[in-house]
Amino acid sequence: MRSVSVIGIGETKMGRFPDKSLRDLIQEAGEKAILDAGIERGDIKALYMSNFNAQFLCGQGHIGPLACEALGLGNIPALRVEGACASGSLAFRQALIAVASGLYDVVLVGGVEKMTHRSTEVVTEGIASAADIALEAGLGATFPSLFAMIANRYFHEYGNVRDEMALCAVQNHDNALLNPDAQLHKKITLEQVKNGVRIADPLTVFDCSLVSDGAAFLVLAATDLARAVSRKRVVEVIGCGQAGDTLTLASKRSLTTFDATLHAAAKAYAMAGINPADVGFAEVHDCFTITQLINIEDLGFFQKGKGALAIAQGKTAAKGSIPINLSGGLKAKGHPIGATGLSQIFEVVTQLRGDAGGRQAGNAEIGLTHNIGGTAATCVVNIFRGR
Amino acid sequence: MRSVSVIGIGETKMGRFPDKSLRDLIQEAGEKAILDAGIERGDIKALYMSNFNAQFLCGQGHIGPLACEALGLGNIPALRVEGACASGSLAFRQALIAVASGLYDVVLVGGVEKMTHRSTEVVTEGIASAADIALEAGLGATFPSLFAMIANRYFHEYGNVRDEMALCAVQNHDNALLNPDAQLHKKITLEQVKNGVRIADPLTVFDCSLVSDGAAFLVLAATDLARAVSRKRVVEVIGCGQAGDTLTLASKRSLTTFDATLHAAAKAYAMAGINPADVGFAEVHDCFTITQLINIEDLGFFQKGKGALAIAQGKTAAKGSIPINLSGGLKAKGHPIGATGLSQIFEVVTQLRGDAGGRQAGNAEIGLTHNIGGTAATCVVNIFRGR
Numbered sequence: 122m123r124s125v126s127v128i129g130i131g132e133t134k135m136g137r138f139p140d141k142s143l144r145d146l147i148q149e150a151g152e153k154a155i156l157d158a159g160i161e162r163g164d165i166k167a168l169y170m171s172n173f174n175a176q177f178l179c180g181q182g183h184i185g186p187l188a189c190e191a192l193g194l195g196n197i198p199a200l201r202v203e204g205a206c207a208s209g210s211l212a213f214r215q216a217l218i219a220v221a222s223g224l225y226d227v228v229l230v231g232g233v234e235k236m237t238h239r240s241t242e243v244v245t246e247g248i249a250s251a252a253d254i255a256l257e258a259g260l261g262a263t264f265p266s267l268f269a270m271i272a273n274r275y276f277h278e279y280g281n282v283r284d285e286m287a288l289c290a291v292q293n294h295d296n297a298l299l300n301p302d303a304q305l306h307k308k309i310t311l312e313q314v315k316n317g318v319r320i321a322d323p324l325t326v327f328d329c330s331l332v333s334d335g336a337a338f339l340v341l342a343a344t345d346l347a348r349a350v351s352r353k354r355v356v357e358v359i360g361c362g363q364a365g366d367t368l369t370l371a372s373k374r375s376l377t378t379f380d381a382t383l384h385a386a387a388k389a390y391a392m393a394g395i396n397p398a399d400v401g402f403a404e405v406h407d408c409f410t411i412t413q414l415i416n417i418e419d420l421g422f423f424q425k426g427k428g429a430l431a432i433a434q435g436k437t438a439a440k441g442s443i444p445i446n447l448s449g450g451l452k453a454k455g456h457p458i459g460a461t462g463l464s465q466i467f468e469v470v471t472q473l474r475g476d477a478g479g480r481q482a483g484n485a486e487i488g489l490t491h492n493i494g495g496t497a498a499t500c501v502v503n504i505f506r507g508r
Numbered sequence: 509m510r511s512v513s514v515i516g517i518g519e520t521k522m523g524r525f526p527d528k529s530l531r532d533l534i535q536e537a538g539e540k541a542i543l544d545a546g547i548e549r550g551d552i553k554a555l556y557m558s559n560f561n562a563q564f565l566c567g568q569g570h571i572g573p574l575a576c577e578a579l580g581l582g583n584i585p586a587l588r589v590e591g592a593c594a595s596g597s598l599a600f601r602q603a604l605i606a607v608a609s610g611l612y613d614v615v616l617v618g619g620v621e622k623m624t625h626r627s628t629e630v631v632t633e634g635i636a637s638a639a640d641i642a643l644e645a646g647l648g649a650t651f652p653s654l655f656a657m658i659a660n661r662y663f664h665e666y667g668n669v670r671d672e673m674a675l676c677a678v679q680n681h682d683n684a685l686l687n688p689d690a691q692l693h694k695k696i697t698l699e700q701v702k703n704g705v706r707i708a709d710p711l712t713v714f715d716c717s718l719v720s721d722g723a724a725f726l727v728l729a730a731t732d733l734a735r736a737v738s739r740k741r742v743v744e745v746i747g748c749g750q751a752g753d754t755l756t757l758a759s760k761r762s763l764t765t766f767d768a769t770l771h772a773a774a775k776a777y778a779m780a781g782i783n784p785a786d787v788g789f790a791e792v793h794d795c796f797t798i799t800q801l802i803n804i805e806d807l808g809f810f811q812k813g814k815g816a817l818a819i820a821q822g823k824t825a826a827k828g829s830i831p832i833n834l835s836g837g838l839k840a841k842g843h844p845i846g847a848t849g850l851s852q853i854f855e856v857v858t859q860l861r862g863d864a865g866g867r868q869a870g871n872a873e874i875g876l877t878h879n880i881g882g883t884a885a886t887c888v889v890n891i892f893r894g895r
Contacts, residue, residue: 122609122610122611142642144642168752173569174563174569175637176561176563176564176634176637177563177564179641180633180636180637180641180645180646181637181640181641181642182560182561182590182592182637182638183590183591183592183637183638183639183755183881183882183885183886184590185591185752185885185886186591186752186753186754186755186881186882186885186886187640187755189752189754189755190754190755190756190759190885196751196752196753196767196768196771197751197752198750198751198752199591199752199886200589200590200591200598200602200750200886201589201590201591202587202588202589202590203569203570203571203587203588203589203590204570204572204573204586204587204588205569205570211587215587215602218605218606218609218611219605221609222509222605222608222609222610222611223509223609224509224605224609246567247563249567250562250563250567250568250569250570251569251570252570253568253574254566254567254568255529255531255568258567259567363585363587364583364584364585365555365572365573365576365583365584365585365586366573366583367573367576367577368570368573368574368576368577369577372577380583381583384583494570494573495570495573498570498572498573498577499570499572499573499586499587
């Protein structure tokens with residue numbers, strides 16, 4: 122399999138856009154990515170789209186040809202990939218495999234979600250389709266309650282780290298202040314997080330990620346070609362691992378270690394030939410604050426049970442030893458579900474190009490993205506190197 | 509890229525199963541395919557699922573890990589692919605690329621849909637998400653009306669072939685009489701089709717495919733391995749082509765020639781190194797009778813405008829020169845949307861193994877599947893050889 126690089130990136134601002142349709146969001150982010158790559162439309166040989174639940178939230182499926190038509194890409198193959206909140210990374214991985222195999226030289230990957238036009242009840246029902254309807258969501262166990270159980274179990278096993286968990290939200294909000302695409306530009310305090318409206322104990326509204334509209338697109342190319350055609354610093358995909366776990370929380374081996382992350386990360390690190398210590402910064406899946414804490418342990422950045430201390434010590438903050446979610450994460454940048462995994466990669470590529478402005482993470486050479494679906498029933502870990 | 513073969517197949521009966529959940533359907537068809545392949549569960553390295561719209565119809569997304577858990581496949585990568593009624597073939601193609609590239613040796617591909625528990629209105633709305641909501645379906649142009657416009661345009665360009673079009677339904681019903689998995693075992697006449705309840709002129713209810721529950725699964729393996737492990741006659745995938753077209757009908761170059769089919773078929777024939785005349789039999793996408801007529805022309809079996817005559821002459825009937833939809837097709841076998849593309853392959857493999865019993869198409873060596881999504885906004889053509 123040959124090397125693949127990201128040669129173009131584009132995303133919309135994340136937020137509430139009642140006047141923008143799915144098509145509008147697709148066109149805005151897609152055109153940006155194509156322009157950024159400096160390629161011709163005709164160079165694109167396939168389109169991999171990610172969307173979580175526009176069928177329920179917008180009445181629109183078949184997003185592949187919708188996007189293909191919106192972007193004027195002709196008769197190329199297009200499809201949609203779905204794996205709950207990991208949909209974007211799954212679409213990326215399918216595109217990666219296709220280019221790496223030699224099937225296509227240049228492909229476009231895009232993700233889109235439109236959520237804010239629906240009521241909280243409808244959005245909650247739509248998101249709940251990522252859990253097991255028969256055994257979980259249909260019984261009332263929607264995601265805040267599932268992750269609250271995970272948090273309580275974590276407290277039981279490793280001690281009450283309520284403050285450190287809350288710090289994840291504080292740090293992500295701080296980071297988002299410097300990201301122009303972020304949905305929220307609003308500094309918050311530890312006390313605000315802890316005293317926020319309680320959603321599912323111990324999680325308050327400040328422990329939860331956002332409901333967002335948005336889109337993100339990437340252009341991938343065989344690295345040999347990328348170096349020839351791209352006007353930008355080429356960012357190579359050096360590792361990619363995908364793994365799964367049971368859909369139901371009750372069937373998992375552990376609630377505080379996500380096996381899907383362990384397996385996906387092990388594959389990605391092995392492919393890249395690196396260790397966790399070689400990673401300069403990472404975008405990790407912070408659907409809830411507890412998730413971010415568990416992830417930085419499962420990814421091997423810190424020992425299990427030691428993540429909270431690291432957070433308290435500022436190691437994951439913007440100027441720490443391994444900055445986490447410099448974009449602001451799902452918590453403050455926003456979480457347009459189908460776009461999220463690709464927006465994570467947008468951030469990593471921006472950083473590795475040295476284009477992140479005020480939120481630039483020094484000159485790290487290696488960045489990682491971690492994206493899960495459901496209660497980590499799906500996980501994709503990607504590793505990138507800027508040269 | 510290395511050769512890939514189908515080494516295991518399994519499907520449920522298609523029909524109305526109020527007592528069977530998505531999980532039940534997945535387990536039934538998945539277990540059959542694994543058993544048929546004669547492999548161990550641990551041999552399966554990835555799961556590619558297809559589902560069209562369980563998020564809207566059943567409240568269930570994230571079908572990848574749902575199926576993975578239901579089938580006891582552990583932590584392997586799993587995902588869902590969606591491209592309207594072509595979802596099954598798209599999932600198959602992604603699995604094919606992964607095995608052909610050398611990434612995995614053995615993978616499982618499955619499709620499932622559960623539709624009959626919802627009202628006709630809800631099902632119609634769910635299916636309409638495969639069209640452009642903003643520009644078509646939201647304005648009332650659901651699929652029967654879109655394909656009725658296509659039929660009327662075909663009549664305008666090539667003459668009124670109402671009788672020959674109706675014969676597609678008659679022949680597919682005849683074929684389904686011999687398929688134990690078919691939803692309908694009911695002989696119909698030309699007069700019945702023409703005098704049926706009018707849905708959208710000229711289409712009557714007998715020109716429309718069925719609303720169905722069902723699932724179909726396949727095991728794919730690298731051909732070198734397949735020949736070593738499979739107890740059955742190995743069926744090789746010798747051609748696969750995917751192409752797209754605009755989502756909206758109004759933007760298409762032609763209403764009576766589907767460009768997506770032309771492009772997908774050209775790629776598949778080129779990859780297989782064969783001509784249309786080399787195909788012994790085919791399963792083609794008969795969402796409506798007019799679609800079947802257009803498809804047999806676009807696939808090159810008959811000249812444009814000559815398909816109707818060929819149908820009238822019996823060339824596409826079970827004992828004709830190129831039998832079409834020996835399974836009974838979407839019209840009479842059933843159309844559980846996410847499973848349809850895989851059920852088409854189930855039929856072709858069954859035929860090429862010589863296991864089709866009363867509906868066996870002689871000893872043809874090459875069979876083809878053709879699967880579209882929407883008004884042919886997505887198309888996948890696959891070609892198989894039994895040895």
